[in-house]
Amino acid sequence: MLLKRRIRIKHLLLLWLFSVLGFVVVLALATNLFASTVQETSFGNSVYFFILLLGFMLLGFLSFGLAVFLIFLNVARNKKLMERVINLPAFALLMIILAFIVGAYVKKPKNSINEMSGGYKYLPNLFEQREPEISSDEIFELTNNERIKNGLKPLKRNPKLDKAALERAKVIIEYDEFAHEATKSGLSYTKAVKKANYWNINYGENLASGQYTSSEVVDEWMNSESHRANILDRKFQEVGIATYSGELNGVNTVVTVQIFGGYEPPNYSKETIDGWINLLNRLREVKPSWENIKNFPSTYEANKQDADRIIEIINLRIYRIEKIINRMQANQWLTSEENKWIKEDEKLYYEQEAIAKRLNSQVWK
Secondary structure, eight states: OHHHHHHHHHHHHHHHHHHHHHHHHHHHHHTTTTTSOGGGSTTTTSHHHHHHHHHHHHHHHHHHHHHHHHHHHHHHHOHHHHHHHHHOHHHHHHHHHHHHHHHHHHHSOOOSHHHHTTOOTTSOOTTOOOOOBOOHHHHHHHHHHHHHHTTOOOOEEOHHHHHHHHHHHHHHHHTTOOOSSOTTTOOOHHHHHHHTTOOOSEEEEEEEESOSBHHHHHHHHHTSHHHHHHHTOTTOOEEEEEEEEEEETTEEEEEEEEEEEEOOOOOOOHHHHHHHHHHHHHHHHHHHHHHGGGGSHHHHHHTHHHHHHHHHHHHHHHHHHHHHHHHHHTTOOOOHHHHHHHHHHHHHHHHHHHHHHHHHTSOOO
C-alpha cells in the first residue's frame, strides 16, 4: 500500500513539473522569450494563450496540492515521523514564510489593473497593458532616415496622401480587412489617392498593425522585402502617413498606413523620337503639293470632298505629331489623349493613302 502511495506521489510531482515547464514555455512564446509583455505579440493577445496558461496553472496547483496532501497523510499516519518533521527547524521556518506571504497577500489592496493581472510587487508584471505610442511624424522621420542611409533623397510629406492614408486606415478597421486589395471595402489605396485628388505616375502602400512604437513599425517594414522595397524605391518622391486605432481580428490595435506617390521619367529612346520627327518632316513636305490642287479648278471641283479631306488629315496629323514630339523631347509622359492620337494616327495614314491614290489617278487640269 505504501509503495502504491509513493508511486502516486512521484507521478503527481512529475505532473507538477510538466505543468511548470508548460507554463514557462507558453509564457516564453507569448513574450518573445521574455523580451516583452504578452500584449506585444499576436499569441499573447489571443484567447489560446490565456486558456493554455490558466490550464497549466490549474494543473500545477492541483498536482502539487495532491502530492503534498498525500505526503502529509503518510506522515500523519506515522506519529513518530510526524513528530520528527514538526520538530525540524526548517519546517518551522517554512510555516513562518508561508504565513508571512499569505498575510501580505491578504492585506495587499487589489484595486489596480496591474495587481489584479499578476503585478504583485515581488513578481514581474507580464500582463500589464502597454499603450501604443505611434506617431505619423516619427514614422515620416524614421522612413527618411532609412532612405538617407541608403543614399536616397528624403521623401516629402503630402497632405493629400495623408488624407488618402487616413481613409485607408479607417476602412481597414471598419471592414476588419487588413489587405491591400480591399475586396470588402472597395477602397484600395489607388482609389483612395484619386478620391483625395492626388495624381501621379507611381503609387505604393505599406500597412502595419499590432506595434507599440513608431520605431517598431518602421523596423518591421524594413525587415519585410516588399515593404522595404517601397521605402527605398527611387521612383517615389512623396508620402502620406496616418494611424487609426480600433478592433482588428478581435484585438484592439493601431493600424498604420503609408502611401507613396512619385514621378518616374519615361526616358524615350532616340530612335523613337527620331521616328516621329522623320514622319513630321514627310508630312510637311507633301502638304504644299496637296494644297496646290486648288490651283486646278476642274480637278478640285470634281474631287472637292477628297481634296479637302486629305488636306484636313495632313494638318491634323502635323498638329498632333508636333505635340507628341514636344512631350517626348521634354521627357514627359504622354497624356491619355496623346496616347489616343498615336493609336488613331495609323487609321489616318491609311485613309490619307487611299485618298491620295484616288486623286493621283485623276488628270489635274
